[in-house]
């Protein structure tokens with residue numbers, strides 16, 4: 001089943017975690033979890049440090065509190081530390097960074113004690129949070145994003161949205177493939193330029209249909225996989241039925257060709273008879289092929305009409321049998337289907 005990702009947004013205090021998390025969570029309709037806030041509200045701490053004006057976090061309690069929420073996916077966790085969360089929670093770890101002067105004035109505006117400001121700026125210079133992120137998570141899921149200006153913040157939010165869209169597409173493809181019993185890896189599948197353009201077109205038409213493109217619709221993968229399976233089965237059976245007479249005809253042509261080759265007297269009546277017969281047979285084969293293609297097209301049109309009736313308005317391509325192609329085309333589109 002497709003799961004929405006969990007994202008950790010971390011960085012030195014003042015780098016813009018909360019602002020960025022709020023914007024991204026509202027654009028994606030994700031849950032924004034501000035760890036500092038729940039620590040205070042739910043008492044998940046071992047007291048208060050007056051000098052640093054902050055709580056001593058009880059990390060175990062925080063993990064226990066968040067565990068069931070994280071299991072659902074669709075969360076943006078916002079915290080200045082990142083080493084005590086279970087690694088498996090996150091699909092993406094964003095580390096926000098900021099230049100020292102800007103950070104200093106942001107923290108000054110908060111009326112933090114000088115010692116706390118200095119400590120935080122030093123922490124940013126030493127890249128403490130970034131190092132912690134690299135020690136705690138696989139480097140390929142850690143992304144550093146500068147957050148010194150409003151423009152940078154907006155672009156960071158867009159990048160996170162785009163990343164989520166890609167993540168969901170990949171998830172849809174693999175979950176559909178596994179439901180279809182072909183849980184293969186897509187790594188060996190390189191889409192052609194033509195295919196990529198097709199996908200873009202499909203994505204665009206999907207986006208146009210959806211009032212809010214960022215609102216990811218819940219897709220009933222089981223039902224869709226079942227439908228695709230049925231369609232493919234129907235096409236396979238139909239094709240096999242159509243192919244039977246073709247195979248027989250082909251065999252007959254081969255037999256006659258052998259007979260012709262075995263004839264020793266060139267120019268005999270038998271030879272010209274066989275040649276004429278073979279010629280007629282080849283024309284028959286050509287006509288049979290044309291009608292075979294037409295019949296398959298008709299079947300696809302019938303299937304398409306049925307799909308539309310059931311509200312699944314996606315296009316059946318001639319390559320329905322090529323499962324990977326079909327999944328690739330469908331994956332982005334399915335997300336925008338009106339359920």
Ligand SMILES: Nc1ncnc2c1ncn2[C@@H]1O[C@H](COP(=O)(O)OP(=O)(O)OP(=O)(O)O)[C@@H](O)[C@H]1O
Nearest residue numbers: 013014015016017018019080106147148149150153
């Ligand atoms: N990219 C940015 N450009 C301009 N101002 C920003 C940017 N990011 C954050 N700010 C401003 O800096 C201040 C601190 O931001 P924010 O509270 O989001 O930081 P934080 O990293 O969550 O801090 P903390 O860890 O202390 O909660 C806010 O006043 C916010 O409006």
